[in-house]
Amino acid sequence: MGLKDYFAFNKRQRNGIIVLLTLILGMMIYLIISDYLPPSPASVDFSSFKADMAKVKFKQTDTATKQAIAEPTIQTDKPVRTTPLELNSADSADFMEFPSVSPKVARTIVRFRNALGGYYSKEQLLEVYGLDDACYNSIADKITLDISKVERLDVNKATEKELTHHPYIHKKLAKAIVGYRRENGHFTRLSDIMKVDGIDGDLYEKLSHYLIISN
Numbered sequence: 001m002g003l004k005d006y007f008a009f010n011k012r013q014r015n016g017i018i019v020l021l022t023l024i025l026g027m028m029i030y031l032i033i034s035d036y037l038p039p040s041p042a043s044v045d046f047s048s049f050k051a052d053m054a055k056v057k058f059k060q061t062d063t064a065t066k067q068a069i070a071e072p073t074i075q076t077d078k079p080v081r082t083t084p085l086e087l088n089s090a091d092s093a094d095f096m097e098f099p100s101v102s103p104k105v106a107r108t109i110v111r112f113r114n115a116l117g118g119y120y121s122k123e124q125l126l127e128v129y130g131l132d133d134a135c136y137n138s139i140a141d142k143i144t145l146d147i148s149k150v151e152r153l154d155v156n157k158a159t160e161k162e163l164t165h166h167p168y169i170h171k172k173l174a175k176a177i178v179g180y181r182r183e184n185g186h187f188t189r190l191s192d193i194m195k196v197d198g199i200d201g202d203l204y205e206k207l208s209h210y211l212i213i214s215n
Helices: 005-006 011-034 047-059 063-069 102-114 124-125 133-142 160-164 169-184 190-195 201-207
Strands: none
Touching: 102 124, 160 169, 169 190, 190 201
């Protein structure tokens, strides 16, 4: 069999070879010019974003965003409250007696309060998802606050799960608190929690109202 016999193809085989060579040539051209093409956008990993969404409804403080998504808050067909309302004991129906508080916002005020363990400051209402500055200003003078109702966690006994349930403590920070306690023993002063990585002065000021130190 001569060398020429190896290159004898029928029409279908020749067409297949031409297609194959075209694909190979196209890939070679792409590899040559790919370095000069703009990079494609990197894929975005939303896993951490989804994990943090569990607390977003409690921690959203962006006024512009809250105003954009809040329900209409002016209610003219319901009773108007004329007496002061105690913030740490009122239920959602009580808050709805303020014309500027919608049913959704009233429920969120109570849910946020229960998750915190109570409000220590009226200004914390500005952290309630859907409650804007105008709404806050309209009710601030009509509410009172009994801080003795605030519930506290024992930072020397609370589990990682218990700490994580608090809106001001994310899972990573709860793990760091428990880890520090395990390695260094019980906290002797509440301010010692600032030694935990992730707790600065501002966060300590907020947490100090919700934590206690056991003997």
